[in-house]
Amino acid sequence: MKYLCLVYVEEAKFDAMTQAEIETIEDESLANDRELEAAGHLIMAQALESVKTATTVRMRNGKLSTTDGPFAETKEQLGGFVFIDAKDLNEAIRIASRIPLARVGTIEVRPAMDLLRKVEERPPR
Amino acid sequence: MQDAISAIHRNDSRRALATLVRLLGDFDLAEEALQDAFIAASEQWPRDGLPNNPSAWLVSTGRFKTIDRLRRRARFDSLLGELVTTLDENVPDPGDMSDLELADDRLRLIFICCHPALSPDAQVALTLREVCGLTTEEIAHAFLTSPSTIAQRIVRAKTKIRDAQIPYEVPTGRGLAERLEVVNQVVYLVFNEGYTASMGPDLIRVDMSEEAIYLGRLLVDLLPDPETRGLLALMLLHDSRREQRTSESGDFVLLPDQDRSKWNRDRIDEGLSHVQEALSSGVLGPYMLQAAIAAAHAVAPSAESTDWDRIAELYDHLVDLDQSPVVALNRAAAVAMRDGPEVGLALIDEILATGDLDEYHLAHSAKADLLRRLGKTSEARASYQRALDLAQQEPERRFLSRRLAETEDTTPR
Numbered sequence: 001m002k003y004l005c006l007v008y009v010e011e012a013k014f015d016a017m018t019q020a021e022i023e024t025i026e027d028e029s030l031a032n033d034r035e036l037e038a039a040g041h042l043i044m045a046q047a048l049e050s051v052k053t054a055t056t057v058r059m060r061n062g063k064l065s066t067t068d069g070p071f072a073e074t075k076e077q078l079g080g081f082v083f084i085d086a087k088d089l090n091e092a093i094r095i096a097s098r099i100p101l102a103r104v105g106t107i108e109v110r111p112a113m114d115l116l117r118k119v120e121e122r123p124p125r
Numbered sequence: 126m127q128d129a130i131s132a133i134h135r136n137d138s139r140r141a142l143a144t145l146v147r148l149l150g151d152f153d154l155a156e157e158a159l160q161d162a163f164i165a166a167s168e169q170w171p172r173d174g175l176p177n178n179p180s181a182w183l184v185s186t187g188r189f190k191t192i193d194r195l196r197r198r199a200r201f202d203s204l205l206g207e208l209v210t211t212l213d214e215n216v217p218d219p220g221d222m223s224d225l226e227l228a229d230d231r232l233r234l235i236f237i238c239c240h241p242a243l244s245p246d247a248q249v250a251l252t253l254r255e256v257c258g259l260t261t262e263e264i265a266h267a268f269l270t271s272p273s274t275i276a277q278r279i280v281r282a283k284t285k286i287r288d289a290q291i292p293y294e295v296p297t298g299r300g301l302a303e304r305l306e307v308v309n310q311v312v313y314l315v316f317n318e319g320y321t322a323s324m325g326p327d328l329i330r331v332d333m334s335e336e337a338i339y340l341g342r343l344l345v346d347l348l349p350d351p352e353t354r355g356l357l358a359l360m361l362l363h364d365s366r367r368e369q370r371t372s373e374s375g376d377f378v379l380l381p382d383q384d385r386s387k388w389n390r391d392r393i394d395e396g397l398s399h400v401q402e403a404l405s406s407g408v409l410g411p412y413m414l415q416a417a418i419a420a421a422h423a424v425a426p427s428a429e430s431t432d433w434d435r436i437a438e439l440y441d442h443l444v445d446l447d448q449s450p451v452v453a454l455n456r457a458a459a460v461a462m463r464d465g466p467e468v469g470l471a472l473i474d475e476i477l478a479t480g481d482l483d484e485y486h487l488a489h490s491a492k493a494d495l496l497r498r499l500g501k502t503s504e505a506r507a508s509y510q511r512a513l514d515l516a517q518q519e520p521e522r523r524f525l526s527r528r529l530a531e532t533e534d535t536t537p538r
Contacts, residue, residue, distance in 0.1 A: 052281060053289040055242040064303060066241035068285070088292035089242060090300070111289045 002043065006078070011051055026119055046083070047113040055089065057096040057107045064097050071108040079105065126171045133179045134163065139258050141183035143234040144227060147293050148188055152255070152283050157194075158187030165190065180227070231256075232295045232347050235340075239308040240291050247282040248311045250275050256343075257336050267318060267333050305348075309356050309412065312340045316360045320367065334364050345399070351406035354399050355413025361396035362419035365389040377524045381428035393423045414443045418459075433463040450481040458491050466495040486515035490525060497532055505532050 014022060029047070036042035054070040082099060086092040089109070096107040138159060145155035162183040176182035195209045238251040249268075253259045254275075261279065265272040285291070296304040319333025341357035344350075369383040400420045403413040418439050425431040440456035453476050461469020473492045482488040493508035509532060513525040 049288045053285050055289065068242055068244040068247065088290045090292050090294070090296070093242070094300075109289075 004081070023119075023122070026115060030115060030119060044083070047115045049111040049113045051110075053111050055093065055109045057093055057102060057109055058105075059097050059102040064093075066093055070110075071106050073106065076105055129175060130163075130167060130170060133166075133175075135258070137180040137183065138163070139234075139256060140180040140227065140231060141187065142255065142258075143230040144180075144184045145187050146234060146237075147230050148184070149191055150293075151287070154191055155187075158191040159183065161190035161194075162187035228347050229295060231343070233293045235308060235344065235347075236295055236304060237286060237291060237293055239304075239311045240286075241304070241307050242289065242291060243282050243285065244278075245311070245314070247278050248307070249314055250278045251282050252311055252340070253315065253336060254279055257339065259336070305350055305353065308344065309353055312337050312344070313356060313360075313412075315340065316363075320363060334360070334367065338364065351403045351408055352410035352412050354403040355410055355416045358396045358399035358403060358416035359412050359419055361392045361399065362416060362423050365392035365396065365423065371520070375520055377520050380422060385425075385427065388423070396420065397423065409442055409446065411443060411447050414439050414446070418443075431462070433459060437463045450476055450479065451485070451487075454482060454485075454488055454491060461495055466498040470495045470499070484515060486512040486521070486525075489515065490528070493528070493532075497528075502532055 017025075029045075033042060033045045036045070051070045054068075056067045056069060056071050058065045079101065082096075084092060084095050086095055089111070092109050092111075096102060096109050099107055101107070141162070142155055142159050145158050146152055149155050149158060165186050166179075166183065170176070192209055199209055235252070235256055238255055239248045243251065250264055253264045253267075254261065261272045261275045265275045268275070295301075315333050316337030319335065319337060338357070338360050341353065341360055344353045345357050366380075366383060366388045368389075369387050370378060372378055396416065397420055400413065400416045403410075404417060418436055421432050421436050421439070437456070437459045440452070440459045444452055444456050454473065457469050457472035457476060460472060470492065473488065473495065476482060477488060477492070489508045489512035493505045493512060496502075496505035496508060506529060509525055509529045513522060513529060516522045516525055
């Protein structure tokens with residue numbers, strides 16, 4: 001059986017942390033991914049960029065609607081995910097708009113964050 | 126020379142910025158580069174004379190200054206070193222770029238500022254900052270908010286552009302029409318901000334209508350789309366009677382009561398030629414139809430000689446494209462002028478029966494006007510009163526109170 005573990009977090013908490021605290025969490029997260037991988041449990045783990053980078057996409061009557069910000073309705077529930085590779089946000093929006101459920105539901109498009117690269121590119125101290 | 130440099134600052138700096146954003150791939154780097162280039166210009170130009178192509182000179186100098194600056198920083202950061210190498214190797218000399226390429230950069234800048242993944246507030250602020258070159262203080266002043274709010278909006282938008290990777294490109298194919306619609310909306314929003322806020326002279330406020338018309342002209346120049354041309358015409362024609370819309374005491378002056386000799390003829394002539402050209406494209410759009418309606422008013426020598434046949438016909442087309450009840454209301458008013466108040470009143474009653482405009486004061490005042498023309502004074506008074514109860518803005522309230530009082534005077538005793 002496969003399970004999706006969704007990570008929810010109040011972003012303001014990150015803003016209140018020191019750089020060292022953030023780096024500790026990043027290191028622990030990557031270490032956890034490696035452990036899961038070694039144990040054969042990991043299919044994929046992915047950090048996301050801030051919710052401030054979110055774009056919401058809907059298709060209604062064949063017309064595309066794109067808005068800034070995350071999905072905010074509470075009466076709709078998460079029904080699945082499609083993890084895509086696109087050259088930029090425009091292509092991502094085009095692909096998202098063709099997901100059939102975009103016609104009834106809402107697709108929140110969130111850029112992935114490359115945590116490994118972020119850790120590697122930390123300025124030397 | 127100093128005057129020449131500030132003129133170039135005004136006219137060419139935004140052009141240079143548009144190209145620098147593409148070359149450097151980053152708004153803030155591009156702004157810094159442009160600043161460096163102007164510092165260099167203020168030293169070199171007075172000594173060596175103006176370059177033939179100032180914006181190409183600014184791009185070229187700005188780019189070299191950036192490479193220098195990054196190279197110094199790169200001593201401490203190997204990744205910056207990579208960026209410097211790609212910048213150094215892969216970039217053609219801006220002096221060699223064609224006008225077409227440079228024009229494309231300007232369009233790219235407009236389209237990224239008006240990207241639908243940014244909030245409408247951010248689209249407006251970013252466009253005014255990056256395309257029009259206004260300062261955050263000037264934008265804040267125009268929108269009656271604090272400079273820090275505007276600055277925050279702009280920073281947030283730039284962060285999203287970077288982190289979500291919104292591309293610096295001119296959309297093509299089907300996407301172009303959708304994206305152009307957003308650009309037109311932003312321009313019209315800026316225009317309306319200036320148009321409705323023009324209560325009395327305010328010397329400090331930057332004229333937003335002027336900025337919107339500048340954007341409209343720029344767009345029509347770069348991408349001659351009939352609807353954008355229609356929008357430009359609409360703005361010019363509205364703007365031509367801006368001064369006559371309010372009396373010195375700040376009261377509204379309705380179209381029939383305005384002094385037509387004081388309408389701005391240059392604006393009207395420019396607007397009329399754009400309407401004609403937009404309509405000749407053969408594709409009708411909401412902006413160009415509204416512009417055509419404004420044009421019909423603009424060419425009428427007096428209120429009595431207004432061609433209501435034409436205006437009502439244009440509204441027929443407009444309601445086909447735009448099903449909003451407000452458009453239907455305006456059409457009803459035009460039909461009333463053509464076919465008489467009774468016909469118009471029947472249409473307005475039909476619209477009001479849907480309930481959509483129940484809270485809209487102009488629907489009730491339009492109904493009141495027709496009732497008054499039909500001599501149904503007490504019903505007219507009731508509708509004016511309803512409109513007055515709903516109206517928020519002071520000049521509108523004064524206008525409606527005056528109408529209410531006038532209607533009382535004509536009551537037969």
